[in-house]
Amino acid sequence: MISNELLPICVAGEWRLGGGDVYESLYPANGEPIARLKAASLDDVEEAIQGAQRAFATSGWAQKLPHERAAVLYRVAQLIRDNAEELAQKQRLDNGKPISETRALVASAAGTFQFFAAACETLEESITPSRGAYVTMSVHEPMGVVAAITPWNSPIASEAQKLAPALAAGNAVVVKPAEVTPLMALELARICEQAGVPKGQISVLPGKGSVIGDAITKHPLVKRVSFTGGTGTGKHIAHIAAEKMMPVSLELGGKSATMVLEDADIDHAVAGVLYGIFSSSGESCIAGSRLFVARPIYDEFLTRLAEGANALRVGDPASERTQMGPLITAKHRESVERYVALGVSEGGHIRTGGVRPHGEGRDSGYFYTPTILEGLHNGTRTAQEEIFGPVLVAMPFDDEASLIVQANDSVYALAAGVWSRDFKRAWRIGRAVQAGTVWVNTYKQFSVSTPFGGWRDSGLGREKGREGIFQYMEQKSMYWGT
Ligand code: NAD
Numbered sequence: 001m002i003s004n005e006l007l008p009i010c011v012a013g014e015w016r017l018g019g020g021d022v023y024e025s026l027y028p029a030n031g032e033p034i035a036r037l038k039a040a041s042l043d044d045v046e047e048a049i050q051g052a053q054r055a056f057a058t059s060g061w062a063q064k065l066p067h068e069r070a071a072v073l074y075r076v077a078q079l080i081r082d083n084a085e086e087l088a089q090k091q092r093l094d095n096g097k098p099i100s101e102t103r104a105l106v107a108s109a110a111g112t113f114q115f116f117a118a119a120c121e122t123l124e125e126s127i128t129p130s131r132g133a134y135v136t137m138s139v140h141e142p143m144g145v146v147a148a149i150t151p152w153n154s155p156i157a158s159e160a161q162k163l164a165p166a167l168a169a170g171n172a173v174v175v176k177p178a179e180v181t182p183l184m185a186l187e188l189a190r191i192c193e194q195a196g197v198p199k200g201q202i203s204v205l206p207g208k209g210s211v212i213g214d215a216i217t218k219h220p221l222v223k224r225v226s227f228t229g230g231t232g233t234g235k236h237i238a239h240i241a242a243e244k245m246m247p248v249s250l251e252l253g254g255k256s257a258t259m260v261l262e263d264a265d266i267d268h269a270v271a272g273v274l275y276g277i278f279s280s281s282g283e284s285c286i287a288g289s290r291l292f293v294a295r296p297i298y299d300e301f302l303t304r305l306a307e308g309a310n311a312l313r314v315g316d317p318a319s320e321r322t323q324m325g326p327l328i329t330a331k332h333r334e335s336v337e338r339y340v341a342l343g344v345s346e347g348g349h350i351r352t353g354g355v356r357p358h359g360e361g362r363d364s365g366y367f368y369t370p371t372i373l374e375g376l377h378n379g380t381r382t383a384q385e386e387i388f389g390p391v392l393v394a395m396p397f398d399d400e401a402s403l404i405v406q407a408n409d410s411v412y413a414l415a416a417g418v419w420s421r422d423f424k425r426a427w428r429i430g431r432a433v434q435a436g437t438v439w440v441n442t443y444k445q446f447s448v449s450t451p452f453g454g455w456r457d458s459g460l461g462r463e464k465g466r467e468g469i470f471q472y473m474e475q476k477s478m479y480w481g482t
Pocket of ligand 1: 217
């Protein structure tokens with residue numbers, strides 16, 4: 001247990017118990033509570049948003065010069081680094097990822113604040129070509145109160161990805177973390193305050209998405225929602241946004257295709273495909289969960305892949321050696337198990353995995369073995385629906401044209417991977433695949449300076465990149481008579 005006390009939440013700069021129900025955050029590796037808190041109530045939502053509007057109007061944050069806001073955000077990055085190990089351990093307890101992964105997420109959160117601090121102080125506004133006796137320019141203004149709604153799978157990184165650009169742009173931010181992983185958003189808000197972000201500029205409202213998230217989204221003072229989560233929830237938010245004429249960015253689900261061509265470096269591709277699907281227990285929007293392998297190398301590749309999957313160390317997230325931790329909740333593991341059973345009923349067979357591992361301290365946690373399903377075609381539900389767990393559907397392909405058709409045959413279009421030594425083929429396939437991100441001879445690499453987002457049911461808009469800051473600003477054209 002991190003603390004026996006009920007944890008306070010942050011409402012308009014005040015740290016206090018939420019007005020909602022008491023609930024526990026459980027450690028997925030053993031099902032035991034690690035923190036108890038009172039969720040936000042609808043009154044807390046109202047107070048937080050009114051307070052954010054007040055802070056936006058009066059705290060002076062929006063009026064600071066960009067390099068002044070940047071100085072505070074650089075301090076946030078430094079404070080995250082100063083507290084990195086403590087944050088990584090808390091995030092491990094909150095969502096059960098192996099410590100090696102939570103350390104990387106904390107480092108990424110620090111890098112995100114640093115990047116948007118730099119973006120903020122180097123942003124240029126443009127003078128546009130004049131068509132008369134005037135000077136025209138285009139400038140950007142902060143929006144006011146914006147909301148960040150985040151999922152449970154990479155909390156600190158998702159929250160930093162929204163908070164950093166929203167603050168850099170001068171806004172007040174209301175954060176709604178996933179109910180099961182509330183800790184990192186609260187930690188980030190404390191760090192931001194410590195670094196000099198004015199009180200009230202950030203509120204953190206843990207609680208049920210259908211109540212608290214919904215109320216935030218519908219609130220008339222909220223001028224943008226940046227959402228990361230499931231496609232169903234994203235569509236619901238998009239409907240509300242349409243009514244309010246509110247811009248949204250939606251980072252949603254995926255069922256990403258990984259393609260291994262016959263000339264691929266096999267060692268490299270096996271390692272990359274394993275990492276692409278089984279890191280984070282497959283609980284990753286960009287998990288490479290549909291695998292297409294050229295038929296001439298299919299048998300050899302699958303043998304190597306199954307050996308690799310069996311050799312992954314699944315267990316205690318606190319151990320430096322662990323490669324895969326538990327799933328997030330008992331309920332989510334049951335959903336993954338139902339998908340594996342569906343795969344079998346659709347004519348597939350389990351090449352490896354498909355069970356709960358026992359012993360070595362894993363009996364009371366929500367562990368599941370890395371699983372590879374074969375014998376399914378791309379049209380099956382198992383190959384089409386997002387499982388969000390350590391389950392790979394492997395399929396052979398015969399030629400490049402059919403490969404591209406199958407890779408693109410999905411409602412999702414978030415990411416894809418191509419493994420080949422032939423630069424021209426990899427380029428051709430990479431350009432033909434419809435996806436927000438394509439990795440060639442690598443997978444799941446991330447850079448905050450590179451835009452990220454999905455096509456089709458995988459989302460709307462882009463996060464990261466220098467342009468990421470403009471999501472949180474409105475554009476204004478100014479004409480100056482001469
Ligand atoms: P989810 O949609 O259930 O929840 C995400 C967030 O939305 C949570 O904070 C939740 O409380 C809130 N929410 C739920 N209902 C809401 C409503 N009616 N109104 C407003 N907010 C609401 O998703 P999840 O199970 O937490 O996360 C898993 C999903 O997230 C997967 O589909 C995964 O692919 C996706 N994801 C996408 C990305 C990306 O960048 N594209 C990254 C990580 C996760």
